[in-house]
Amino acid sequence: MKIAVCIKQVPDASTVRFDKEKGTLVREGVESVINPFDYNAIEAGLSLRDQFGGEVSVVTMGPPQASEAVKEAISLGVDGGVVVSDRAFAGADTLATTYTLAKAIEKLGQFDLVICGKQAIDGDTAQVGPGLAVRLNIPCVTCVDELEAIDDGKRLRLKRMCEQGYDMVEVELPALVTVLASLNTPRVPSLKGKMRARKTEVPIMNAEDIGADVSRVGLAGSPTQVASTTIPTFDARREMLEGEPEQQVDALVDRLKEAGIL
Amino acid sequence: MLRVEIEKCIGCGECESACTFGAIVVEDGKAVVDADTCTMCGTCVDACPEDALELDRESGAGPGIDLDEWRGVWVTAEYRFGSTAPVTFELLGKGRQLADDLGVALTAVLMGSGVSEHASELIHRGADRVLLVDHPELENFRDEIFARILARLAREEKPEVILAGATAMGRSYIPQVATMLETGLTADCTELAVRMEDRALLQTRPAFGGNLLATIVCPAHRPQMSTVRPHVLKALEADTSRQGEIVRVPLSDDDLKARVKVLESVMEESDGPGLADAEIVIAAGRGMESEKNMEMVHELASLLDAGVGASRAVTDAEWLPHRAQIGQTGVTISPKLYLGCGISGAIQHVVGIQGSDMIVAINKDPDAPIFDLATYGIVGDVKEILPLLIKRIRQERGA
Ligand SMILES: Cc1cc2nc3c(=O)[nH]c(=O)nc-3n(C[C@H](O)[C@H](O)[C@H](O)COP(=O)(O)OP(=O)(O)OC[C@H]3O[C@@H](n4cnc5c(N)ncnc54)[C@H](O)[C@@H]3O)c2cc1C
Numbered sequence: 069m070k071i072a073v074c075i076k077q078v079p080d081a082s083t084v085r086f087d088k089e090k091g092t093l094v095r096e097g098v099e100s101v102i103n104p105f106d107y108n109a110i111e112a113g114l115s116l117r118d119q120f121g122g123e124v125s126v127v128t129m130g131p132p133q134a135s136e137a138v139k140e141a142i143s144l145g146v147d148g149g150v151v152v153s154d155r156a157f158a159g160a161d162t163l164a165t166t167y168t169l170a171k172a173i174e175k176l177g178q179f180d181l182v183i184c185g186k187q188a189i190d191g192d193t194a195q196v197g198p199g200l201a202v203r204l205n206i207p208c209v210t211c212v213d214e215l216e217a218i219d220d221g222k223r224l225r226l227k228r229m230c231e232q233g234y235d236m237v238e239v240e241l242p243a244l245v246t247v248l249a250s251l252n253t254p255r256v257p258s259l260k261g262k263m264r265a266r267k268t269e270v271p272i273m274n275a276e277d278i279g280a281d282v283s284r285v286g287l288a289g290s291p292t293q294v295a296s297t298t299i300p301t302f303d304a305r306r307e308m309l310e311g312e313p314e315q316q317v318d319a320l321v322d323r324l325k326e327a328g329i330l
Numbered sequence: 331m332l333r334v335e336i337e338k339c340i341g342c343g344e345c346e347s348a349c350t351f352g353a354i355v356v357e358d359g360k361a362v363v364d365a366d367t368c369t370m371c372g373t374c375v376d377a378c379p380e381d382a383l384e385l386d387r388e389s390g391a392g393p394g395i396d397l398d399e400w401r402g403v404w405v406t407a408e409y410r411f412g413s414t415a416p417v418t419f420e421l422l423g424k425g426r427q428l429a430d431d432l433g434v435a436l437t438a439v440l441m442g443s444g445v446s447e448h449a450s451e452l453i454h455r456g457a458d459r460v461l462l463v464d465h466p467e468l469e470n471f472r473d474e475i476f477a478r479i480l481a482r483l484a485r486e487e488k489p490e491v492i493l494a495g496a497t498a499m500g501r502s503y504i505p506q507v508a509t510m511l512e513t514g515l516t517a518d519c520t521e522l523a524v525r526m527e528d529r530a531l532l533q534t535r536p537a538f539g540g541n542l543l544a545t546i547v548c549p550a551h552r553p554q555m556s557t558v559r560p561h562v563l564k565a566l567e568a569d570t571s572r573q574g575e576i577v578r579v580p581l582s583d584d585d586l587k588a589r590v591k592v593l594e595s596v597m598e599e600s601d602g603p604g605l606a607d608a609e610i611v612i613a614a615g616r617g618m619e620s621e622k623n624m625e626m627v628h629e630l631a632s633l634l635d636a637g638v639g640a641s642r643a644v645t646d647a648e649w650l651p652h653r654a655q656i657g658q659t660g661v662t663i664s665p666k667l668y669l670g671c672g673i674s675g676a677i678q679h680v681v682g683i684q685g686s687d688m689i690v691a692i693n694k695d696p697d698a699p700i701f702d703l704a705t706y707g708i709v710g711d712v713k714e715i716l717p718l719l720i721k722r723i724r725q726e727r728g729a
Pocket residue numbers: 081082104189614615616617618619640641642643644655656657658659660671672673674675676677678679692693694695698710711712713
């Protein structure tokens with residue numbers, strides 16, 4: 069089975085700080101990590117390869133440093149990967165991102181399966197997987213919680229979660245799936261993998277390499293724009309209830325009664 | 331790209347303090363932009379007293395479509411497991427307002443099998459018109475079919491706005507529709523409005539873990555598409571006297587081709603009203619200290635007929651099941667009252683509670699970030715406060 073896994077490098081949420089006085093995100097010293105859901109995507113790819121043979125490649129669009137993410141994936145056992153990187157890709161929204169990723173994947177060859185994480189925790193859009201499926205003209209199953217290859221790896225049987233319950237579905241390959249954290253437990257890097265990662269020179273593909281029309285990538289290819297950003301002003305509503313515990317509780321009960329909650 | 335006109339820049343630093351991303355700094359008396367962190371939001375351009383900053387958003391031109399051909403507001407109805415999802419009515423409430431502002435009709439698109447009897451309710455909740463796609467092949471949700479039909483209808487009728495719920499279903503097939511239509515889509519909006527001068531839909535969503543609200547526009551492409559978080563917008567009361575038009579949409583075999591087969595669709599038992607629908611939510615954090623202390627939370631919740639939620643620290647510790655987790659990777663709630671007990675207020679938690687009418691926090695650390703957004707804060711030990719609160723509420727109830 070030939071599998072492509074899309075991974076994204078995101079700022080480590082636990083290390084991003086917010087400077088309230090200045091109202092800015094403090095990114096100094098913030099580490100970049102692989103998007104948590106993408107570890108599950110990698111694991112899904114690796115376990116299918118363990119079962120059916122073939123190979124797993126990772127694809128990431130981002131700055132050149134995203135090669136670190138590819139190396140980490142290699143240390144986990146994937147066979148190889150590329151960074152799709154070009155100044156022209158900056159400012160891409162999900163429409164431009166799916167165009168770029170689709171061009172890169174088509175360049176890399178024919179895949180039986182493309183796996184994405186459910187969503188990237190920096191933007192939380194969950195739009196790249198489904199959009200990419202349309203670009204590649206393959207069916208898409210999102211929010212996958214169980215995955216089993218049937219018919220000698222020609223089809224997948226999947227459990228797709230929704231708010232009220234779940235669906236059991238079958239899909240022909242080639243297909244694209246987006247996976248939940250509950251699908252599997254990602255393996256840890258092996259020593260051999262780490263050594264291989266260290267030796268790997270991760271190839272970088274730019275707009276020309278993937279044959280992308282530059283008017284469709286990055287900011288130029290993005291229909292959506294940020295018109296403005298605001299810092300939510302929470303402080304306006306703040307009131308601390310002072311005093312001894314009894315007084316604090318009395319004050320709270322009074323407020324709740326005023327609001328008609330009690 | 332954001333450009334600094336060096337001759338005009340006086341190095342005053344207004345841009346640096348305006349930038350929420352730390353992407354512009356004054357070095358040697360001139361502003362310097364870090365292109366990798368700059369999101370091109372334009373806040374600095376407005377802040378610059380010298381007009382020394384310029385943002386060229388090359389996407390302004392777009393595909394050269396005639397924006398005036400696109401008129402009308404659409405809401406996609408979500409129908410699953412025998413009922414219309416509440417988010418549909420919330421979307422219709424907001425859609426009504428947007429359509430009135432724009433002076434156009436509000437259309438609901440209802441797809442499913444045996445759904446015809448539910449069409450009139452969409453009119454009672456604000457729609458002028460329903461596009462009804464009722465076909466046995468739509469019994470189960472399949473992305474390909476739903477996406478293809480909606481994209482075809484949108485190409486034929488050219489609405490300027492399409493709204494959908496940010497549910498598992500909406501978040502799955504709506505991005506496919508947007509890609510088919512080569513237009514923009516903003517995920518998980520919490521607020522929508524219209525800018526009348528150019529009929530732009532202003533789509534507001536939390537960004538960067540909720541520390542920022544970003545307002546997104548889609549100036550040169552149509553339709554303008556958004557998914558909207560459930561439980562954020564207010565639905566209109568049903569008005570059974572409202573009149574509207576129901577249009578049946580015929581399907582062809584081409585519309586119904588699919589490579590995905592649904593074997594079964596299972597609705598899981600849920601115990602009582604879900605957390606997402608509760609009017610009062612008592613949320614427990616690591617500060618509850620032990621599983622034993624959780625009894626206080628349950629007792630208070632049953633007194634107030636409240637739902638019990640948690641931070642991830644608590645669900646990770648298995649004091650509560652995973653579905654009780656509130657936040658970025660859990661549920662979003664918008665109750666009348668959220669009471670956080672021993673919760674620090676990490677950004678990933680807080681994005682899930684911002685729609686609450688009243689936020690009360692109990693935490694022994696006066697600097698806990700949750701106090702920044704609490705309507706009322708109590709600095710104290712939950713082991714002391716909660717028993718007192720339970721006692722006082724008992725008294726109230728007894729009186
Ligand atoms: C990608 C990602 C996604 C995440 N998604 C979510 C999510 O969806 N939801 C979520 O909740 N978290 C999420 N998290 C985790 C989040 O970052 C926090 O770690 C978590 O919310 C912290 O939970 P807490 O507030 O209960 O614990 P802590 O941060 O440990 O806070 C405990 C608080 O209790 C107070 N306290 C201690 N003892 C007492 C006492 N006796 N009385 C009163 N107060 C006391 C302390 O002062 C402290 O403020 C996510 C993290 C990541 C990286």
